[in-house]
Amino acid sequence: MWYISTRGMAPQVDFEGALFSGYAPDGGLYMPEELPQLDRETLRHWSMLSYPGLVKELCALFIGSELIPRNDLNDLIDRAFSRFRHREVVHLCRLKNKLNVLELWHGVTYAFKDLSMSCTAQFLQYFLEKRKKHVTVVVGTSGDTGSAAIESVQGAKNMDIIVLLPKGHCSKIQELQMTTVLKENVHVFGVEGNSDELDEPIKAVFGDVAFVKKHNLMSLNSINWSRVLVQMAHHFFAYFQCVPSLDMYPLPPVEVVVPTGAGGNLAGKKPKGQISFLHRFPVSFQLPSDWKCEEKEGQVLVPK
Structure with missing residues (x-):
């Protein structure tokens, strides 16, 4: 690797x-x-x-x-x-x-x-x-x-x-x-x-x-x-732990809320989604005052 x-x-x-x-x-x-x-x-x-x-x-x-x-x-x-x-x-x-x-x-x-x-x-x-x-x-x-x-x-x-x-x-x-x-x-x-x-x-x-x-x-x-x-x-x-079965097609989505400051914990979700399956991720952010959050295929951080 x-x-x-x-x-x-x-x-x-x-x-x-x-x-x-x-x-x-x-x-x-x-x-x-x-x-x-x-x-x-x-x-x-x-x-x-x-x-x-x-x-x-x-x-x-x-x-x-x-x-x-x-x-x-x-x-x-x-x-x-x-x-x-x-x-x-x-x-x-x-x-x-x-x-x-x-x-x-x-x-x-x-x-x-x-x-x-x-x-x-x-x-x-x-x-x-x-x-x-x-x-x-x-x-x-x-x-x-x-x-x-x-x-x-x-x-x-x-x-x-x-x-x-x-x-x-x-x-x-x-x-x-x-x-x-x-x-x-x-x-x-x-x-x-x-x-x-x-x-x-x-x-x-x-x-x-x-x-x-x-x-x-x-x-x-x-x-x-x-x-x-x-x-x-x-x-x-x-x-x-949350899905009832892995035999369903497609795999069932799970909605996850991630309390986060700068998004470090959330970063672990991105590669995981790409190597297996996708989640719906409404995310709880604590943002610096000069940042805002936009919804574009999930949550995206952009400077104001």
């Missing part, structure tokens, strides 16, 4: 290359060169799996066994989910009138980002130990990303993490989750401005390819393909 930049001007890389990259050298994001096509028999098999089992199957499609052998991949994912409080890791709660809630909050920090971040951190440590390398992770956060990233990598010998949080713009609980971790590899700084404003210097840093290479920098924000990959499992799992 090869990955190419969304801008089409950067060399292709394998999963390891995409994992350790923030932006591609041309300023784009790494995405799979092609998406696998799943037949109905595969979907039936996946529908019977636990959430961790589904993540394993999904990741195996996008991570070559020459990079992470399947047994190692399974072990990494089991390790990633070992600290979750619910035995199912992700649980679907059935309410009235065919309304369901997918519980994504059973991780250490109670944020859905624990799911993808814990797996991504395991993948990183696997390659770093194998290559005898060290990286510094730079993360900008409004709260949940920073907490989940810190929990995933704290204490790791081959990773340092620098987290920038906007002073006065995080919840008290999330601020405490980040500022009370006393590990030598965790460095947290409060900065002026909101989370959108603190993203600007981070983008500038990752735009300097030579600087990034010199200091072995990388990002764990949602520009990292590994996070999008694991988040695809949310949508598969929810679909399989």
Whole structure:
């Protein structure tokens, strides 16, 4: 499986290359060169799996066994989910009138980002130990990303993490989750401005390819393909739990509401829809003040 930049001007890389990259050298994001096509028999098999089992199957499609052998991949994912409080890791709660809630909050920090971040951190440590390398992770956060990233990598010998949080713009609980971790590899700084404003210097840093290479920098924000990959499992799992049968032609649609800020969780839905089936997705967005939402074959974000 090869990955190419969304801008089409950067060399292709394998999963390891995409994992350790923030932006591609041309300023784009790494995405799979092609998406696998799943037949109905595969979907039936996946529908019977636990959430961790589904993540394993999904990741195996996008991570070559020459990079992470399947047994190692399974072990990494089991390790990633070992600290979750619910035995199912992700649980679907059935309410009235065919309304369901997918519980994504059973991780250490109670944020859905624990799911993808814990797996991504395991993948990183696997390659770093194998290559005898060290990286510094730079993360900008409004709260949940920073907490989940810190929990995933704290204490790791081959990773340092620098987290920038906007002073006065995080919840008290999330601020405490980040500022009370006393590990030598965790460095947290409060900065002026909101989370959108603190993203600007981070983008500038990752735009300097030579600087990034010199200091072995990388990002764990949602520009990292590994996070999008694991988040695809949310949508598969929810679909399989909700549909009455996979024997219907065409496959029945499921209407999904995704509470989201910048659309990171929603990003996992897009490739999922292309490799299997389509959903109806009315989306609940919390938009920056200078953005609006237009409905064109789904929800599209455009600047005012």
